[in-house]
Amino acid sequence: MTRGNQRDKDRQRAAARAKQAPKGACSQLDANKKALTIVCSICKQQFMGTSSASILNQHAESKHPKSSVTDCFPHLGGGS
Template identity: 50%
Template structure:
């Protein structure tokens, strides 16, 4: 058995073990449930208050409660 046959056998063994990578894009899109009432930008549900305050201040010059009235810190 030559090296070429060994390499081919190894490729075949590895092809069985390889699993296709799954994308997180659809899951992340579903998790975008915090929405700014002014510009309708969405944020992940894991987004913390400081990031939302920064968005409200920088984009709209408003307070957190004005842009995200339903937001409750976890």
């Protein structure tokens, strides 16, 4: 145990940093929930608002082959 004193100092420094850190500021969960703005009208699966049309087309083709893309996502308009 040649580094016992240094280890204690490091532990104290880490505890001081933990007290200074704002609570809840590191959580991304609430922001992720708010970002799920696109919803498939058939199965109600949620997608990020920044999802590209190709990802939404892929979902419609693989999960709902009998329905069109505009049935799943009316906001796309005439997407293929």
